Amino acid sequence: MHPNNGFYGEFGGQFTPETLIPALDELEGAFNEFKKSRDNESELARYLKYFAGRPTPVYKAENLSKKYGVTIYLKREDLLHTGAHKINNALGQAMLTRFMGKKRIIAETGAGQHGVATATVAALFGLDCAIYMGSVDAERQMPNVKKMKLLGAGVNLVDTGLKTLKDAVSASLKDWVANVTDTHYLIGSAVGPHPFPEIVSYFQSVIGTESREHFQSLGFMPDYVIACVGGGSNAIGIFQAFLDTGTRLIGIEAGGRSLDPGENSATLARGKKGIFQGTLTYLLQNDNFQIEDVHSVSAGLDYPGVGPQHSWLRDTGRVEYSHVFDKSALHAFRELTRLEGIIPALESSHALAYVLDNSSLFHGKNVLVNLSGRGDKDFGIVEKYNLEEL
Amino acid sequence: MRGIYILGGYPDRESFKKRFLAVAETGYDFIEVGLPFNDPVADGPVIAGAHNRVINNGTTIQSIINDIIDLKNISIKKYIMTYSNIIYSYGIDAFSKKLDGYIDGLIIADLPNRMIGFFYGRGLKIPIVPFATLETRNSDLDSIIHSKSDFIYFVGIRGITGSKADLTSKELLEKIKMLRAVTDKKIIIGFGIKSPEDAAAALIAGDGFVVGTESVSRQEDPVKFERYIKSLMVASKN
Numbered sequence: 001m002h003p004n005n006g007f008y009g010e011f012g013g014q015f016t017p018e019t020l021i022p023a024l025d026e027l028e029g030a031f032n033e034f035k036k037s038r039d040n041e042s043e044l045a046r047y048l049k050y051f052a053g054r055p056t057p058v059y060k061a062e063n064l065s066k067k068y069g070v071t072i073y074l075k076r077e078d079l080l081h082t083g084a085h086k087i088n089n090a091l092g093q094a095m096l097t098r099f100m101g102k103k104r105i106i107a108e109t110g111a112g113q114h115g116v117a118t119a120t121v122a123a124l125f126g127l128d129c130a131i132y133m134g135s136v137d138a139e140r141q142m143p144n145v146k147k148m149k150l151l152g153a154g155v156n157l158v159d160t161g162l163k164t165l166k167d168a169v170s171a172s173l174k175d176w177v178a179n180v181t182d183t184h185y186l187i188g189s190a191v192g193p194h195p196f197p198e199i200v201s202y203f204q205s206v207i208g209t210e211s212r213e214h215f216q217s218l219g220f221m222p223d224y225v226i227a228c229v230g231g232g233s234n235a236i237g238i239f240q241a242f243l244d245t246g247t248r249l250i251g252i253e254a255g256g257r258s259l260d261p262g263e264n265s266a267t268l269a270r271g272k273k274g275i276f277q278g279t280l281t282y283l284l285q286n287d288n289f290q291i292e293d294v295h296s297v298s299a300g301l302d303y304p305g306v307g308p309q310h311s312w313l314r315d316t317g318r319v320e321y322s323h324v325f326d327k328s329a330l331h332a333f334r335e336l337t338r339l340e341g342i343i344p345a346l347e348s349s350h351a352l353a354y355v356l357d358n359s360s361l362f363h364g365k366n367v368l369v370n371l372s373g374r375g376d377k378d379f380g381i382v383e384k385y386n387l388e389e390l
Numbered sequence: 391m392r393g394i395y396i397l398g399g400y401p402d403r404e405s406f407k408k409r410f411l412a413v414a415e416t417g418y419d420f421i422e423v424g425l426p427f428n429d430p431v432a433d434g435p436v437i438a439g440a441h442n443r444v445i446n447n448g449t450t451i452q453s454i455i456n457d458i459i460d461l462k463n464i465s466i467k468k469y470i471m472t473y474s475n476i477i478y479s480y481g482i483d484a485f486s487k488k489l490d491g492y493i494d495g496l497i498i499a500d501l502p503n504r505m506i507g508f509f510y511g512r513g514l515k516i517p518i519v520p521f522a523t524l525e526t527r528n529s530d531l532d533s534i535i536h537s538k539s540d541f542i543y544f545v546g547i548r549g550i551t552g553s554k555a556d557l558t559s560k561e562l563l564e565k566i567k568m569l570r571a572v573t574d575k576k577i578i579i580g581f582g583i584k585s586p587e588d589a590a591a592a593l594i595a596g597d598g599f600v601v602g603t604e605s606v607s608r609q610e611d612p613v614k615f616e617r618y619i620k621s622l623m624v625a626s627k628n
Contacts, residue, residue, distance in 0.1 A: 013505060013508065014502060014504065014505055015474045015500045015501060015502075015505060016431075016500055016502060017431070017432050017499060017500060017502070017521075017523075017545075018502040018503060018520075018521035018522075018523050018525075018526075018545065019521075019523040019524070019525050019545060019548055020502075020525075021502045021503075021504065021525070021530070022525045022526075022527055022530075023525070160435075160438070161428070161429075166429065170429055170431050173431045174431060174434075174549075174550050177431075177432070177548060177549055177550060178547075178548050178549035178550070178553070179548070180525065180548060181548070272479065273478075273479075274475045274478060274479045275473075275474040275475040275478050275479075275500070276429065276475060277429065277431070278500070280478070283475070285475070285479060288445065288450050288451055289427070289451055289475060289476050289479040289480060290426075290427065290428045290445050291428050291429050291475075
């Protein structure tokens with residue numbers, strides 16, 4: 001998926017303060033050089049294999065499949081070092097940072113997975129690191145806050161707005177404008193101004209490439225590929241490899257408590273086109289053109305925007321988007337934990353929940369779910385619910 | 391050129407209109423009226439906090455636009471400063487038709503020069519003011535000098551509103567020199583102007599200044615506000 005002048009159809013662009021434009025140009029130049037160099041590609045491949053633990057398996061979840069009458073495969077990104085797909089992009093962008101000669105990286109984080117991945121690559125590459133995290137998220141994902149600090153990153157709690165992911169992105173952009181000369185903003189999702197969506201998609205495309213190879217070895221393609229969508233990095237990472245196949249692709253957003261305004265982050269279900277945090281995309285906004293409050297039980301999905309590639313894929317019809325509610329996600333979390341012995345992140349639980357909730361629709365089909373992360377970070381949230389009642 | 395930024399609808403619609411009149415009566419050349427947005431990535435805590443207060447009070451963008459139109463006979467150049475989403479989501483064409491003839495230009499904090507054509511191409515007739523920054527390269531000059539605007543907004547700092555600029559830094563003076571070599575447009579320095587001394591220094595380094603955080607922080611209090619804007623005017627005339 002290549003943008004045309006920074007746009008995917010009508011979505012994307014560079015809606016940032018002018019001060020950042022030279023840095024975005026420098027980043028685009030570095031990225032284009034990076035892709036041309038076989039040495040860079042092989043160094044990244046080495047890190048992905050020996051440091052992060054790639055390739056990750058595609059696991060056929062027999063017990064779950066039997067109970068629900070659907071053949072469910074899981075792409076096990078939860079097995080990666082640092083516990084989620086975020087490390088794929090963090091390693092790639094750390095190499096870009098080194099190439100540009102910058103000494104400091106900053107990042108936003110919602111669930112803390114991207115913050116941990118960024119703090120990890122900062123330790124590996126010897127970079128200074130500052131993480132911005134909403135204070136509400138920090139409280140509900142405390143294990144990750146502790147990990148980031150252990151890794152040597154400064155964790156800045158953000159107390160503006162709803163004190164969650166959107167506010168962490170804003171705080172990161174503000175830091176970047178002030179420190180653009182020596183700092184790279186290692187953005188964690190396929191959002192933000194061009195060329196970030198393209199870069200993040202590129203570094204996450206390994207998820208889809210490995211998945212496709214696995215199914216090629218089985219001699220068929222999955223009927224469906226399903227991934228959760230907040231900003232959309234794990235989804236774009238897996239979908240890309242299947243765009244030219246007959247596989248149906250479904251992105252699942254957080255339906256939260258309900259589809260009422262402020263109760264969810266189902267951007268593609270409810271949003272209108274708008275311009276937010278650097279990009280033109282679907283956006284949850286009210287009739288006074290202000291960003292709507294969002295909610296999700298998972299701290300990685302409660303984002304009022306979505307990556308511009310997803311807006312485009314939705315409008316072209318190539319990818320379908322739907323949503324599941326908090327309760328369904330928690331139910332899927334319990335099911336996978338109890339039936340397969342795999343504790344999934346609450347974000348990834350949304351993708352699985354869509355299959356379990358609609359098992360009659362998927363009956364007898366081969367469904368690949370991107371298990372983008374593991375769930376040990378979510379104990380603090382999950383223990384507030386009675387899983388036995390779900 | 392001397393300018394003051396105030397936020398539309400802040401702390402309420404009537405007070406805003408009174409502060410607007412005070413700016414004009416004090417003899418300023420131009421006023422920038424902010425339209426609030428609740429993700430203002432270029433703004434520090436003072437202006438961002440004021441944006442949120444206006445929005446949470448229930449004051450609508452539409453009502454602020456109507457207030458600006460009501461002030462049409464006040465003799466001062468008027469600019470709207472806001473964020474891309476406000477204009478895009480209002481409807482670029484509708485926004486332009488509503489305000490064309492009532493304001494002199496638009497300053498869009500998250501719209502870099504290379505994206506200005508995006509708005510013109512979708513029906514905007516009001517000139518957009520281009521930015522120059524401490525990061526401006528030679529290759530950026532074309533988009534600045536060929537703009538439809540009557541001035542260039544020079545962002546005096548790397549950072550957000552409310553920080554402090556160094557108006558005598560070599561870096562800043564060299565960037566201004568680089569602009570002077572290619573354009574006769576007025577260079578107005580914004581971001582980082584706080585004190586009467588800053589205002590005077592901005593008139594030496596460039597062709598004018600605009601103050602935002604310091605005016606918004608006094609916008610609730612007519613006495614402090616007027617004393618402040620007068621102090622800048624006096625200092626910058628000496």
